[in-house]
Amino acid sequence: MKTLSDMRTILFLLTFLLASGMARTIHFAGVDWYVKNGGPYGPGPNYWSDSEQSVWLDESGNLHLTIRRENGIWYCSEVYTVKETTYGEHRFFVDGWLDRMDKNMVLGLFVYATDTSEIDIEFSKWGDAAKQDVGSFTVQPYWKSGHQHTFECPLDSTPTTEFFDWQPGYVHFASMRGHYSGAPPSDSYYFSRWIYTGADIPADSEHLHTHINFWLMNGEPPQDLTVHEIVITNVTQPLQTSAIERPAGLPGGMELQQNFPNPFNSRTTIRYRLAGKTNIARRVFLDVFNATGQRVKRVEQACQNSGEHALTIDLSDQPSGIYFYRLQVGNVQKVKKMLLIR
Numbered sequence: 239m240k241t242l243s244d245m246r247t248i249l250f251l252l253t254f255l256l257a258s259g260m261a262r263t264i265h266f267a268g269v270d271w272y273v274k275n276g277g278p279y280g281p282g283p284n285y286w287s288d289s290e291q292s293v294w295l296d297e298s299g300n301l302h303l304t305i306r307r308e309n310g311i312w313y314c315s316e317v318y319t320v321k322e323t324t325y326g327e328h329r330f331f332v333d334g335w336l337d338r339m340d341k342n343m344v345l346g347l348f349v350y351a352t353d354t355s356e357i358d359i360e361f362s363k364w365g366d367a368a369k370q371d372v373g374s375f376t377v378q379p380y381w382k383s384g385h386q387h388t389f390e391c392p393l394d395s396t397p398t399t400e401f402f403d404w405q406p407g408y409v410h411f412a413s414m415r416g417h418y419s420g421a422p423p424s425d426s427y428y429f430s431r432w433i434y435t436g437a438d439i440p441a442d443s444e445h446l447h448t449h450i451n452f453w454l455m456n457g458e459p460p461q462d463l464t465v466h467e468i469v470i471t472n473v474t475q476p477l478q479t480s481a482i483e484r485p486a487g488l489p490g491g492m493e494l495q496q497n498f499p500n501p502f503n504s505r506t507t508i509r510y511r512l513a514g515k516t517n518i519a520r521r522v523f524l525d526v527f528n529a530t531g532q533r534v535k536r537v538e539q540a541c542q543n544s545g546e547h548a549l550t551i552d553l554s555d556q557p558s559g560i561y562f563y564r565l566q567v568g569n570v571q572k573v574k575k576m577l578l579i580r
Contacts, residue, residue, distance in 0.1 A: 269475075273293050273315075275288035286313065287315065292306060298471075300469050301470040316452070319449075323448045328474075336391055343453075346360050351444045353378060359376075361373050377438055385438065389413065398414065399414050399416065403573060407575055412431045511545065511547070513544060562575050
């Protein structure tokens, strides 16, 4: 994990590089990214390379990050967005054997301002070659109780989708097999889902940037180079205008209202409005998730036109607690929180 001294060193060096016009930039997934260079500094600490042998885009526009050795020095890779990011879904489309990396390798997908203003998805064995729960969802600081959730991700193929939906009142994480811009075909595709609702969610006013890095724990060299490269085929995020996809005929998307009553005992009504042309019918899904991210109910409305709509859901078979409801039309999603009290 990064230390405060690491962070100060990084900020000093990056400020110098940017002021000197020396930092390499790439254009990937619709936005500009800086490529980290120099060292040794955190995380690790490690040496970082902005060489095209370490970080490059292939002919299909996919981003490649490597850990490699040159002249006796191990170099790691990191990119981070030029622009700040904000609340919303950050979705990473990954191609790599995340469960087979060397015990010292770490893949990080995260938004970051400081060591206590950070949201992470990481994959690593953290020095233990036998470790099975290599995936983790974290809202920093990681050492606080309830701030981290770990999970296993046994892979039979390399494509995975990793995302977190960062909102003022919660962060919803998920990891799944395959590449999906929305929900996968079934819940069996998920490795894990988790929702954090604690007090340490970063505010978007804290100037976070989106980062992707591939590095070595404590700067320790890898023993197994079977996996030494990770490919990111796409990233969708709020600062990228193309990340907000709207189905044809639905300019302005949808409006999702707070359920009523809230809190509720067993039944509650959810109202929403679909914008767009009135003669275009769209399939609407309403999903309800518990606080661990498990879907407990799905309501599908096969064909609905633009206008005001309402759904009443019954959670009489569920225990008291915080729940989240998500309305989805095509790739457009809205999420709100509600409270069930028995």
